[in-house]
Amino acid sequence: MNNTLMHCLYVSRALVPADAAEAASIYGSARQRNPQLDVTGYLHREGPYFAQYIEGPGYAIEQLVPLIRDDPRHDRFRILSHGEAETRVFGSWHMAFTDEGMNPYATFAAGSARPTNIAMARAEDLEAFFRASADIIEAENWGGPGPRDEKVMSVRQ
Numbered sequence: 001m002n003n004t005l006m007h008c009l010y011v012s013r014a015l016v017p018a019d020a021a022e023a024a025s026i027y028g029s030a031r032q033r034n035p036q037l038d039v040t041g042y043l044h045r046e047g048p049y050f051a052q053y054i055e056g057p058g059y060a061i062e063q064l065v066p067l068i069r070d071d072p073r074h075d076r077f078r079i080l081s082h083g084e085a086e087t088r089v090f091g092s093w094h095m096a097f098t099d100e101g102m103n104p105y106a107t108f109a110a111g112s113a114r115p116t117n118i119a120m121a122r123a124e125d126l127e128a129f130f131r132a133s134a135d136i137i138e139a140e141n142w143g144g145p146g147p148r149d150e151k152v153m154s155v156r157q
């Protein structure tokens, strides 16, 4: 069994509306399965795109990636980076979840050489975005009690 810490970063095109019901349904699966698999990560929705970073033991990532890839709620699933990871980026979140209203990738990329359209982002762009987002969600404690719960649904470990 591969217990080495691995990660996977992908972008896909959403086929479902960006509403609370869809978010809650995806979040429900992540809340159930990710703790069992010792998986942590961050899912971001921006316009019609999803971008997700998942990390955990190799056997868990190998199980979870095909499950997510084959989900009919999205298509054009493109893995941007995949492989061993030195440390967890989202160690205290089984799946943090934001949208462009909370934490826009386009704003992160603006004023830099990075493409501002998330569909054009390279692995290095999204990895930088996810690392910056990890600091923000920790600092702001998104997912904690309060009105943000409706928009940002996160499961702390």
Ligand SMILES: Cc1cc2nc3c(=O)[nH]c(=O)nc-3n(C[C@H](O)[C@H](O)[C@H](O)COP(=O)(O)O)c2cc1C
Pocket (backbone or CB within 6 Å): 026, 028, 029, 030, 031, 033, 034, 043, 050, 052, 054, 064, 067, 068, 069, 070, 071, 073, 074, 095
């Ligand atoms: C963009 C996206 C991200 C997802 N992320 C996760 C995840 O982190 N963990 C998970 O278990 N399922 C995730 N899912 C759901 C899985 O694709 C799949 O539908 C689900 O695990 C099915 O199992 P269930 O019926 O037991 O919930 C995601 C789905 C989508 C569309």
